[in-house]
Amino acid sequence: MKSFDVAIIGAGPAGMASAIEATRNGLSVIVLDEQPAPGGQIYRAIETVSDQRAAILGTDYLAGRDLAAAFRNCGATYVSGATVWNIDNGLKINYSRAGLGSDQISATSLVIATGAIERPTPMPGWTLPGVTTAGALQILLKAHGAVNDDVVLVGSGPLLYLVATQMLTARYAPRAIVETTPAGRLIKAARHLPRALTAFSYLRKGLAMKRKLHKSGIPFYANARAVAIEGTTTAQAVIFQSGGKSHRIETTAVALHQGVIPNQQITRLLRCEHDWNANQHCFVPRLDAFFQTTVENIYVAGDGAGIGGAVSAALRGRLVALRIAEKQGKDTIARQNDVLKKLKADQAIRPFLETLYAPSPENLLPADDVMVCRCEEITAGQIRHAVDLGAPGPNQVKSYLRCGMGPCQGRMCGPTVTQIIADHRKKEVGEIDYYRIRPPLKPLALAELAAIESEPTRHTPL
Amino acid sequence: MFKRVQTDISNPVSIEFEGQKIDVEQGETVAAALMLAGKRKFQESAVSHAGRGPFCLMGVCFECLVEINGTPNRQACMILAEDGMKIRIQKAAIEETDR
Numbered sequence: 417m418k419s420f421d422v423a424i425i426g427a428g429p430a431g432m433a434s435a436i437e438a439t440r441n442g443l444s445v446i447v448l449d450e451q452p453a454p455g456g457q458i459y460r461a462i463e464t465v466s467d468q469r470a471a472i473l474g475t476d477y478l479a480g481r482d483l484a485a486a487f488r489n490c491g492a493t494y495v496s497g498a499t500v501w502n503i504d505n506g507l508k509i510n511y512s513r514a515g516l517g518s519d520q521i522s523a524t525s526l527v528i529a530t531g532a533i534e535r536p537t538p539m540p541g542w543t544l545p546g547v548t549t550a551g552a553l554q555i556l557l558k559a560h561g562a563v564n565d566d567v568v569l570v571g572s573g574p575l576l577y578l579v580a581t582q583m584l585t586a587r588y589a590p591r592a593i594v595e596t597t598p599a600g601r602l603i604k605a606a607r608h609l610p611r612a613l614t615a616f617s618y619l620r621k622g623l624a625m626k627r628k629l630h631k632s633g634i635p636f637y638a639n640a641r642a643v644a645i646e647g648t649t650t651a652q653a654v655i656f657q658s659g660g661k662s663h664r665i666e667t668t669a670v671a672l673h674q675g676v677i678p679n680q681q682i683t684r685l686l687r688c689e690h691d692w693n694a695n696q697h698c699f700v701p702r703l704d705a706f707f708q709t710t711v712e713n714i715y716v717a718g719d720g721a722g723i724g725g726a727v728s729a730a731l732r733g734r735l736v737a738l739r740i741a742e743k744q745g746k747d748t749i750a751r752q753n754d755v756l757k758k759l760k761a762d763q764a765i766r767p768f769l770e771t772l773y774a775p776s777p778e779n780l781l782p783a784d785d786v787m788v789c790r791c792e793e794i795t796a797g798q799i800r801h802a803v804d805l806g807a808p809g810p811n812q813v814k815s816y817l818r819c820g821m822g823p824c825q826g827r828m829c830g831p832t833v834t835q836i837i838a839d840h841r842k843k844e845v846g847e848i849d850y851y852r853i854r855p856p857l858k859p860l861a862l863a864e865l866a867a868i869e870s871e872p873t874r875h876t877p878l
Numbered sequence: 879m880f881k882r883v884q885t886d887i888s889n890p891v892s893i894e895f896e897g898q899k900i901d902v903e904q905g906e907t908v909a910a911a912l913m914l915a916g917k918r919k920f921q922e923s924a925v926s927h928a929g930r931g932p933f934c935l936m937g938v939c940f941e942c943l944v945e946i947n948g949t950p951n952r953q954a955c956m957i958l959a960e961d962g963m964k965i966r967i968q969k970a971a972i973e974e975t976d977r
Contacts, residue, residue: 450937452958457936464905468884499956514957533938543941545918545931552935560903560910561883586883649929650918668879679938790933790941793925822924823940823951828933858937859951 420446420493422740423509423523425500425682428456429480429726430718431529432487433733435494441741441748445492446521448511450499454484456531457551458726460558469561472586476621476726477558483730502855503686507713510855510868518864525713525740528683529733532676532719535698535775536828537571538782541645542672543790550579550673563588564669568654570594570643571673573773577625579671584632592635592665594656596674596776599639605772612768619765637663641778645670674775677831678720684853686711692846695770696723697780698831699850706739706752707732715740723770724763731759780835788836789829791822796836803840810834810851823859826851880914893963902959909935909942909954912965920944920954921968943968 422438424431427449438445455462459480470478487494495511501518502510507526512518534549541547550569556562563583567590569576580590612619630636637658646653646664653666677698680690688709689702700722707715715736718729735755738748782788784797794817802816810826810833813819819833820826826833830851838845856865882903889904895912902911909932912920919929921943932942935955942954945966954965 450956466884472883533936534934543923543928543930545920545929548932549934552933555935556880556910556913557883560906560914562880562910562914563883564880566879588881650931790930790939791924793923823943824938827938859940 417508418446418521420444420521420523421744422446422525422527422737423448423507423521424492424527424529425449425509426456426529426531426718426720427451427454427487427494427496428458428529428531428718428729429483430531430720430729430733431456431527432483433730434527434529434717434737435492435733436483436486436490437734437737438740439490439492441737441746443737443741443744445490446523447487447492447494448498448500448509449494449496452496454487454494454496455480457555458531458729459484460555461560465558466561469557472582473558474582474585480726499858500682501857501860503682505686505711512858512860512864517867518860520868525743526715527733527736527740528709528714528716528720529718529729530679530682530720531729532723533679533827535674535677535779536788536832537672537674537779538786538788538796538832539643539645539672539779540783540786541647541651543787544645544647544651545649546647546651546668547645547670547672550576550671551676553671554579554582557582557586566591566667567669567671568592568594568665568667569671569673570596570640570654570656571779572597572776573673573675574622574769575676576673577622577629579673580629580634581625584628584634589632589634590671591667592637593629594637594640594643594654594658594665596640596643596779597638597773598776601772601774605768608768608771612765615762615764619768641776643778674779675773676719676723678716678722679827680720680850681825681827681853681857683709683714683716683720684850685855685857686714688714688716690850692844693722694845695767695774697775698723699834699846705756707736708739724766728759728762731755731762735759780832781839782832782836788832789817789819789822789826791824791828792818792820794819794829796832799833799836800840803837807837808841809837809848813837814851820851825853825857879916882914891959891961893959893961893965895965896967904959906959907935907955908944908946908952908957908959908963908965911959912954919967922970924970927970
């Protein structure tokens, strides 16, 4: 089994920056990433994107080019198409490569740079074919230059406007934008404005996007409530209330977005402690000032450490690598302080964004008839009923109902299940906690498992 | 429907979906290729057998599961289309008599 000073999971901005900094400091590094090329979702297809697509995606996206080039040249062992399915306490990592079977490596330090996932968006009809996340539309545009000419965007958050702007630039404007941000949010967020002003370039970009969208004439519905998707076998229409009226827009494609949350599968698997972040409405691994988890030598960089965006992700990646190098005897303190200062400045916009675009209550606590677990088809009402029968937390609800036991392993229902239980029991969300995550992190062919070099045969019965 | 912003397919790869031949661009994932071909239903859900299609396109939601060359439970959004691939809608694993 090959062994490395540092194993990095994920080749987005955090993973790439971490690998660059670690190799620069003489550490041996392996980077395992699930995608065919580096970039993560934010810089997806950054190495191969055409000029035409690059013009649509904008300058923030293209900032990933230099990072990916530096990453390619940094000397780290990079394994693409590698799905990590188990990590044990001794930092032995099992990963699978499509068609090539499984392999294992070990490391002294682990950097989890698996980024964010889109917050689940339960609502009536959200399982119908034709309904995607807004992020999915952006991935199709980045990786494949694919755009849909019949999309209604629904939800809230900066990504929703970015996707709309990019679609507009590609000359396939969305049919409508249905914004679910409740009224009065701007006033609430205003108290964070002084700090946000120190990160003025973000504010300016956001305002420019909104101005462009308003000028475009795309129908815009504010403060939308009671949103549902209609359709028998595929999506046919979006219905909602806005401005005191009921609306119905016929469409074949609906893209949903309610912000992003850390992908916590690996930190949960490794039994790192997590805390509920009430501002970001999600669980975040408990970290020290250098992004080390509650388990020694395991770090989280990037959005997995709490949502901070691409620039901060790369900075966090660098900081973590510098810290690991310091532990191995390198003098990196001055550089660490420099990165910490930049990180603090880049985060100034966050409290404003988090308050303004906090998910709407109807998304966090869906009505009884809304399907929450897509795999096992469990509704919010069934979860509340299980709580009434005595299930105190997500793992008991899972035993009662099988929710979280399908192929997605709770990724699409976990956050909502926790919220529903906390609300129904009138408890703090952090107290309710989350599903216990077990290996394999992703479904695995039995043959692959059987082919792994086994430990010496046990001669005594178990 | 989904369209390619660039005009034509430059490096075609031929795949089959439910017996129908589809030309796609090399480097496209199976999910993207099928969505561009106007396909929306990829699998039947395990419980109610309702149609499902790609949702997240980044390997998280497992809604784009298809059968590829006879192997079920493949994530269409994580697998690149290859010449001659035979793809089928994934059916729920149920007794024939229940259908």
